[in-house]
Amino acid sequence: MKLTNKDILGIKELSVDEINLILDTAASFIEVSTREIKKVPTLRGKTVVNLFFEASTRTRTSFEIAGKRLSADTINISATTSSVVKGETLIDTARNLEAMNPDAIVIRHSAAGAPHMLARMVKQSIINAGDGAHEHPTQALLDMMTIKEKKGTVSGLKVAIVGDIAHSRVARSNIYGLTKMGSQVIVAGPAMMIPRDIARMGVTVYNNLAEAIKDVDIVMMLRIQLERQQQNIFPSLREYSSYFCLNRHNIKLAKEDVLVMHPGPINRGIEISPDIADGPYSIILDQVTNGVAVRMALLYLLIGGQR
């Protein structure tokens, strides 16, 4: 089986079979990262451009490592070092990159739909590494991979996503992915953080933490961005953390074998208390480990020579 499209723009466009294919392929790549020589020649001679218009450490590094472990040549371009600062448009940047004939372009952009525009314009495979508040498909895939690794399945689970849902691409991609795979998704946060009509995406909405995490298998906490305070998305960090911080008291409401996830970077003591982040329920670092495997799988499936 192969992927249908040349690009990975979002989880919305992926079928269940495609998601399973990616997760299975990723699982088979886990082993590579545990070797002493962490490299296979699979993508030798291929070029992957990481085009990051928005700050990122984890995702960019993860893509870079994924490419390098498959022997691809990876090039990182960030908005501050490219000609973007000189006022070049995204279209021109893309056409210039295309002219240098890479095999895949990984793009992160603060504007929703930027990867889609790129995908329409260039013949290379585009991987969305996060576009605005729209999608972050590789994050959802690594989340599903981690859930599957720990729970043995991604279906039939109850997953609560807590935080600023309105501004979260991680939330959207996970909602698409988890509901497709047959899990139940709950979203929670203060009313200002819940976007309009989100229930139509097939989720249940709560405005308090206790109700949201009751008897769930997974709690996924989202990072609170301080600058949102100015938009009246929440009144204060003090209040938010008193009512929405996951801690060792409220975690008891969830299932006994609950797993705690976070896409990072975490705000210790704001949305997640340190003892939870570092505690036995936490699989936050497993997510990071699996991120490399998922990105290796995507690069392999998209430009691994079979297409």
Added chain:
Amino acid sequence: MKLLLTGGRIIDPSQGLDANLDILIENGKIAEIGKNAHKPKTDSRKSASREINIVDINGMVAVPGLIDMHTHLREPGFEYKESIQTGSEAGAAGGFTSLACMPNTNPVNDTRSVTEYIKRKAASCNLVNVYPIAAVSMGSEGTSLTEFMDLKDAGAVAFSDDGKPVANSALMRRALEYASSLGMSIISHCEDTCLSHGGSMNEGFVSTELGLQGIPNIAEDAIVARDIIIAEYTGALLHIAHVSTAGAVRLIRDAKARGLRVTAETAPHYFTLTDEALREFDTCAKVNPPLRTLEDVNAVREGLRDGTIDVIASDHAPHASTDKEVEFEYASFGITGLETSLALSLRLVDDGILTLGQLILGMTVNPARIFNIPKGTLKTGGDADITVIDPNRNWTVDRDGLLSKGKNTPFHGQAMKGKAIMTIMGGEIKYRDLP
């Protein structure tokens, strides 16, 4: 030179006319409408045909020259998007003999000199009548009123801060009072910019899925309600621009039922498309107010049907590719509309929402009445502004074939039925597309 249109169906709502008649045009005026108008008195058909240009429009519909009461011609200042020349060409090709242009140019049309410049430039283009709409406030900055009396004398037909809505209610009150005392309307672009701030499409399920910040219906509804309240208090003439929401339709319907002097327009995209058109991040469907939901589309159509909405205007908003071929959030708002407006509006007739006569009313008589201009009629002695429509012409929208500089249409590649095939302004044929 005389022009005789024979064999066509004449629809003129201003005289309740819908019949197969001939129209004789002489010296730029409607000389006669009737059966066998201008039968040559002499038996020499040869000499008659030398001085009369006879055009057979059998199977076609001739109506008063269409008026587009809401366009952006972009000149002065944004000639890279559109000019008075190209906007006039596009207007004539779309079947319009008169265009009213919004003042959000650079400089803003807030003084006599800009109004006069537009009039002069349009006259030299000599393709359509251009009626400038002047700004409500200096620079459309919402602080101090423009010189309404002077602007009226210079040729302004209404006042609007379109695109930069009047946030200050006290200023809106004064503007309504002042304009109304001159028998003129304030055209209100209803948008609470605090509610719409940062938004780039309709707020709803689609914006939630796309992760784009939304512009809620209430941003429009709240200001429609405010302006109706001020219009009621002042007894002024208020015209609501580009109605896009079910709530606005309801508020205007109620205001009219209470006898207020409120009129309203909508644009073809608001009764044709929903926010689903943005699924692929098509910046050509990015417009303000934004494309709404099916419920709103149906309400707008119902508003047209029951007369709550008086006018169909294109809100022609041409943009250059550099304004549109960028990330969705950074793209300019607006749809190029002059050349698709009529065909999209004719769909309302096919759909049974409006009769052809009602549609023509909303594109001729009603805008003429709101502006108080002597247009939108085929009465004998009036200006010979006539649009000949082939209601059955099938054609496909091709953005590269548009005469407007603005190629930003979400209808590219779509099949259309019905087209202006001849546009006559002041007795002269300005556009023809005969098979």
